[in-house]
Amino acid sequence: MGKVHGWISGYPNSFFIRIVITSMFASGCSHLNDGYQAKSTFIEANIFFSQGNYKASLGKYQQIIEKYPSTGDKVLFEMGIIYAYPRNEQKDYQKSLECFQKLIKDYPESGYKKDSELMIFNINNAIIKDKTIATQQTHIETLQQEIITLQKKIEGLEQEVTNKENENIKLQKEVLIIHKGTADKILIEKKERRLTVFSKGKVLKTYKIALGGNPNGPKERQGDNKTPEGIYVIDSRNKDSRYHLSLHISYPNDKDKKRAQQLGVSPGGDIMIHGIKNGFSWVGDLHTGVDWTKGCIAVTDEEIEEIGKLVPNGTIVEIRPGRQDGT
Incomplete structure (x- = not known):
């Protein structure tokens, strides 16, 4: 009952x-x-x-x-x-x-x-x-x-x-x-923390970026944590990168090598456009709040995949100067 x-x-x-x-x-x-x-x-x-x-x-x-x-x-x-x-x-x-x-x-x-x-x-x-x-x-x-x-x-x-x-x-x-269509140029503006992809002079897309931990001025030597400035090309890519996916930039060019030789130092290398370090993709676009790389240009994992599809090897990469001291 x-x-x-x-x-x-x-x-x-x-x-x-x-x-x-x-x-x-x-x-x-x-x-x-x-x-x-x-x-x-x-x-x-x-x-x-x-x-x-x-x-x-x-x-x-x-x-x-x-x-x-x-x-x-x-x-x-x-x-x-x-x-x-x-x-x-x-x-x-x-x-x-x-x-x-x-x-x-x-x-x-x-x-x-x-x-x-x-x-x-x-x-x-x-x-x-x-x-x-x-x-x-x-x-x-x-x-x-x-x-x-x-x-x-x-x-x-x-x-x-x-x-x-x-x-x-x-x-x-x-x-x-x-x-x-396929991109034919990448413009990186250090001061604006901006990467722009072009095709035949037209903007395809822009991305916010993070730079090397010491962003002012061009890269001069190995370990200075600076992002290079000059004209380069994408010469290879690594799908198994520790930073999700990376596009290798042809640094150092002749000008970079000459400057390093004059200084009596190694110019360094391994400058990439890459994603976020594996295991930290959840950070997303918050990573741009600080310049954290050792001289590379960083975007989100999703963005590097998109850039990788737009940009073939041989694409020109122009990196313009960053902020000057006191500016």
């Missing part, structure tokens, strides 16, 4: 209390003719009831009705009350009804008959109410499950939309490359 909060709906608490108290007093004085042991067992049953040990109380009443049949109406009424008692976690309305119905049938002249009829009426109402609540609860749970299922479907559709959007973005980039 479903759990009923409080006492049976529509059943006055005062009536129930009166019945319980009456039955307790009755057990102490109405059956003296059955002997001291019957009286003692009634008292034990009531003590168990008051302690909340309803199972033990029912057991005592069962002993009484077996040994002292003349107390049957009283015992059946008490057992019916216990089976229907709200605080009894093992309450059983069906067994309660059976007790009251047996009392009315077997003891038609009993003083408990009228109260038993009222108990039957209220218990039946409680059963109907419990069934209604259970049906409503089942309906609610079904609706909740349907909502969960719909939410999952919505999430799935949202993911499909996201996937389609990503596919569209990718296609748009590929279409951009096809329509605009």
Whole structure:
């Protein structure tokens, strides 16, 4: 049976209390003719009831009705009350009804008959109410499950939309490359931290960049962390770069070598246009907040892939001066 909060709906608490108290007093004085042991067992049953040990109380009443049949109406009424008692976690309305119905049938002249009829009426109402609540609860749970299922479907559709959007973005980039053609020049403006890709004098796209950690002036020697300045070409590329993908710039050119020779130093090399260091792609375009390379030109991983598709080997790379001291 479903759990009923409080006492049976529509059943006055005062009536129930009166019945319980009456039955307790009755057990102490109405059956003296059955002997001291019957009286003692009634008292034990009531003590168990008051302690909340309803199972033990029912057991005592069962002993009484077996040994002292003349107390049957009283015992059946008490057992019916216990089976229907709200605080009894093992309450059983069906067994309660059976007790009251047996009392009315077997003891038609009993003083408990009228109260038993009222108990039957209220218990039946409680059963109907419990069934209604259970049906409503089942309906609610079904609706909740349907909502969960719909939410999952919505999430799935949202993911499909996201996937389609990503596919569209990718296609748009590929279409951009096809329509605009192959790039023939890269212009890097150090002061503006900007890389621009050209095709036949027209701008294909611009990108924000990060430079070497010491960006002022041209690169002069190995390890100075400066980005070169001058005219170069893309002479190779590395798809297995530690920086996602890299396009190698033909530094040092003749001018760079001559300057380094005059200074008596190595001009250095390995200047690239590359992505973000592997494992840190999540940084995205935030990487441009600081010049962090050792002289290379850095863009995001997504951008270097795009540039790599636009720019073939042999493309001219012009790197213009960066900021001058005091500017």
